[in-house]
Amino acid sequence: MPSLATKLGTLDLATPFLAASGTFGYGSEYAPIVDLKNLGAVVTKSLSVQPREGNPTPRIWETPAGMLNAIGLENCGLDVFLAKKVPDLAKLPTKVLVNVVGHSVQEYAEICKRLDGVEAVDGFEINISCPNVKHGTRFASDAADCARLFGAVRPTTKKLLMAKLSPNVTDIGEIARAAVEHGADALSLINTLLGMAIDVKTRKPRIANVTGGLSGPAVRPVAVRCVYQAAQACPKTPVCGIGGIRCLDDALEFFLAGACCVQVGTINYADPDLLNRLPGQLDAWLKANGHENISEIVGKVAI
Amino acid sequence: MNSAAHETNCFVQTSAETIEQRAVSARYWQLRLRAPEIARRARPGQFVMLSVQPDALSSDAACDPLLPRPLALLDADPKAGSIELLYFVAGRGTALLQSHAARPGTRLRILGPLGNGFTVVDGAEVHVAVGGGSGVAPLVYFFRKASFGNAPRTVILAARTKEHLADRACVEVPGADLREATDDGSAGFRGNAVEALRALLDGPLKGKRTAVYAAGPEPMMDAAAKLSIERGLPCRVSLEARMACGVGVCRSCVVDAKTPHPATGLFRRTICQDGPVFDPCELKEG
Ligand SMILES: Cc1cc2nc3c(=O)[nH]c(=O)nc-3n(C[C@H](O)[C@H](O)[C@H](O)COP(=O)(O)OP(=O)(O)OC[C@H]3O[C@@H](n4cnc5c(N)ncnc54)[C@H](O)[C@@H]3O)c2cc1C
Ligand SMILES: Cc1cc2nc3c(=O)[nH]c(=O)nc-3n(C[C@H](O)[C@H](O)[C@H](O)COP(=O)(O)O)c2cc1C
Numbered sequence: 001m002p003s004l005a006t007k008l009g010t011l012d013l014a015t016p017f018l019a020a021s022g023t024f025g026y027g028s029e030y031a032p033i034v035d036l037k038n039l040g041a042v043v044t045k046s047l048s049v050q051p052r053e054g055n056p057t058p059r060i061w062e063t064p065a066g067m068l069n070a071i072g073l074e075n076c077g078l079d080v081f082l083a084k085k086v087p088d089l090a091k092l093p094t095k096v097l098v099n100v101v102g103h104s105v106q107e108y109a110e111i112c113k114r115l116d117g118v119e120a121v122d123g124f125e126i127n128i129s130c131p132n133v134k135h136g137t138r139f140a141s142d143a144a145d146c147a148r149l150f151g152a153v154r155p156t157t158k159k160l161l162m163a164k165l166s167p168n169v170t171d172i173g174e175i176a177r178a179a180v181e182h183g184a185d186a187l188s189l190i191n192t193l194l195g196m197a198i199d200v201k202t203r204k205p206r207i208a209n210v211t212g213g214l215s216g217p218a219v220r221p222v223a224v225r226c227v228y229q230a231a232q233a234c235p236k237t238p239v240c241g242i243g244g245i246r247c248l249d250d251a252l253e254f255f256l257a258g259a260c261c262v263q264v265g266t267i268n269y270a271d272p273d274l275l276n277r278l279p280g281q282l283d284a285w286l287k288a289n290g291h292e293n294i295s296e297i298v299g300k301v302a303i
Numbered sequence: 304m305n306s307a308a309h310e311t312n313c314f315v316q317t318s319a320e321t322i323e324q325r326a327v328s329a330r331y332w333q334l335r336l337r338a339p340e341i342a343r344r345a346r347p348g349q350f351v352m353l354s355v356q357p358d359a360l361s362s363d364a365a366c367d368p369l370l371p372r373p374l375a376l377l378d379a380d381p382k383a384g385s386i387e388l389l390y391f392v393a394g395r396g397t398a399l400l401q402s403h404a405a406r407p408g409t410r411l412r413i414l415g416p417l418g419n420g421f422t423v424v425d426g427a428e429v430h431v432a433v434g435g436g437s438g439v440a441p442l443v444y445f446f447r448k449a450s451f452g453n454a455p456r457t458v459i460l461a462a463r464t465k466e467h468l469a470d471r472a473c474v475e476v477p478g479a480d481l482r483e484a485t486d487d488g489s490a491g492f493r494g495n496a497v498e499a500l501r502a503l504l505d506g507p508l509k510g511k512r513t514a515v516y517a518a519g520p521e522p523m524m525d526a527a528a529k530l531s532i533e534r535g536l537p538c539r540v541s542l543e544a545r546m547a548c549g550v551g552v553c554r555s556c557v558v559d560a561k562t563p564h565p566a567t568g569l570f571r572r573t574i575c576q577d578g579p580v581f582d583p584c585e586l587k588e589g
Contacts, residue, residue, distance in 0.1 A: 053570060059557070061545075266369070269547040270412070271412060
């Protein structure tokens with residue numbers, strides 16, 4: 001009997017399949033159709049100290065096998081999150097990772113500090129990689145800034161700290177090392193790739209923010225490459241792979257590249273039931289291939 | 304979360320089977336699907352997110368276009384386990400849907416029913432639906448199913464020409480006065496939907512407390528809402544925007560509201576989950 005359980009740092013996840021930030025709300029939105037016990041964790045929509053109204057519309061544009069988005073981190077802010085979202089999160093039959101954003105090191109630290117004592121929160125995904133807000137990727141593109149951020153956030157919490165990295169950098173291994181050396185317990189990647197589309201008839205950008213983040217199957221090869229490089233750079237750190245996953249084979253690619261778990265993002269919009277099917281499919285695959293646990297294949301790309 | 308939002312949580316994802324698709328004018332396709340779980344839950348004004356191709360997403364071809372398309376329900380028959388859609392080909396996605404759905408037995412991924420439907424405005428003496436384009440389905444479904452008591456009802460359906468109007472049989476509303484309007488006057492009233500509405504409000508309905516329900520192209524809905532508000536009449540509009548999820552999580556299809564949302568504190572509403580039906584007085588203009 002293979003086991004689907006996987007370890008993400010100190011956290012024991014029931015399955016290696018997580019729901020990605022911004023694509024699954026706060027978990028309960030999809031509860032009518034997704035059995036959350038099939039998930040290792042829900043990653044909540046990015047949370048900032050102050051509420052954010054986000055960018056003007058249009059905010060999305062569909063592209064070949066993918067989409068551009070510039071939502072602009074619309075979210076209710078920390079106070080409303082504590083009052084209205086946490087009670088529901090506490091009831092979810094899965095782990096909860098809160099995705100955190102900030103304008104400054106202090107804002108990241110404040111959120112982690114205030115949520116450190118909240119039992120419903122199992123850990124943090126530190127989003128240093130949003131391409132849709134001013135300076136959104138500063139902490140993900142400069143190793144010194146990234147180090148400073150984790151240096152400040154680490155002392156605020158004992159909970160899991162996972163750094164969510166951007167693919168929009170020259171050397172992702174360097175950023176990954178900076179995060180890990182300054183306190184990140186785990187890495188998740190990738191956030192979206194900065195992109196742009198123009199309506200040639202009107203000559204206007206397709207989304208109001210002008211540029212947006214590309215996601216979906218179109219980005220998967222970039223994501224697999226980034227996971228591979230980050231895992232090589234930080235061989236002792238668990239990596240969560242994200243980018244264009246739409247079936248078990250896609251997830252297996254990430255495991256082989258070095259991820260111990262994966263997040264499903266854009267595909268939730270088209271096929272939320274995928275998260276119900278993946279655990280059974282992985283179980284059957286492990287059996288058929290004579291494996292006890294996915295740890296046996298993590299990073300085992302044959303090179 | 305209010306009770307209406309709670310109800311919208313009762314959606315399902317299933318594989319719907321095409322029963323029949325037929326052309327009901329030069330423009331519209333009427334598509335009947337077997338989707339018993341959706342038929343059972345559906346209310347007028349709600350919509351579904353429909354994949355436009357039959358294959359599983361694990362096939363590369365099915366990933367492009369990737370996102371499902373929002374389509375309003377034209378009808379739902381819980382006994383027969385079927386739902387009906389009325390759509391026109393607007394671009395690549397709907398063109399693919401049209402060709403795939405043409406074959407009975409084709410299975411399509413579908414999520415629904417979604418959103419809050421139309422509800423009857425209390426205290427109105429007369430109810431008028433005014434719609435065109437993609438707004439025909441939700442209005443016809445609503446006027447067919449809702450109970451308006453003895454209040455007279457009128458449905459105004461507008462199109463560019465006679466050929467672009469949907470066949471009367473597929474949009475017939477028992478007990479309502481169905482009026483057509485065409486830009487070129489080839490059928491019914493000569494003029495657009497809002498001009499037809501104005502003629503009605505200034506003519507036979509003058510002085511009556513009339514509730515206006517509008518759905519269709521944005522300029523038409525804006526004008527219908529403006530006219531209603533000018534006349535002090537209650538109005539409901541069914542809005543559209545590009546959307547990815549249909550359930551309120553992606554935050555693509557937001558509109559600005561005058562008051563904070565009870566659950567988020569933000570001055571935003573999602574068309575998919577908080578709508579698609581709104582009282583325009585609760586939204587910011589533009
Ligand atoms: C809640 C809701 C209910 C709808 N109900 C119906 C319906 O009952 N019947 C029907 O025919 N259509 C309906 N629509 C519109 C329908 O979803 C779009 O026509 C469709 O998504 C276009 O997809 P496409 O790939 O064919 O076109 P695209 O290539 O994506 O676009 C072609 C054109 O359609 C416009 N368009 C694209 N998406 C939308 C959208 N979501 N809303 C409005 N315009 C859009 C684009 O601006 C463009 O001009 C509804 C939309 C919403 C949001
Ligand atoms: C509409 C949308 C909103 C998103 N919002 C967030 C967000 O708030 N915070 C975040 O860290 N990532 C966000 N993401 C990025 C995803 O979590 C994920 O990293 C990315 O989309 C790549 O995975 P995918 O191809 O499976 O979608 C968003 C993605 C989309 C499409």
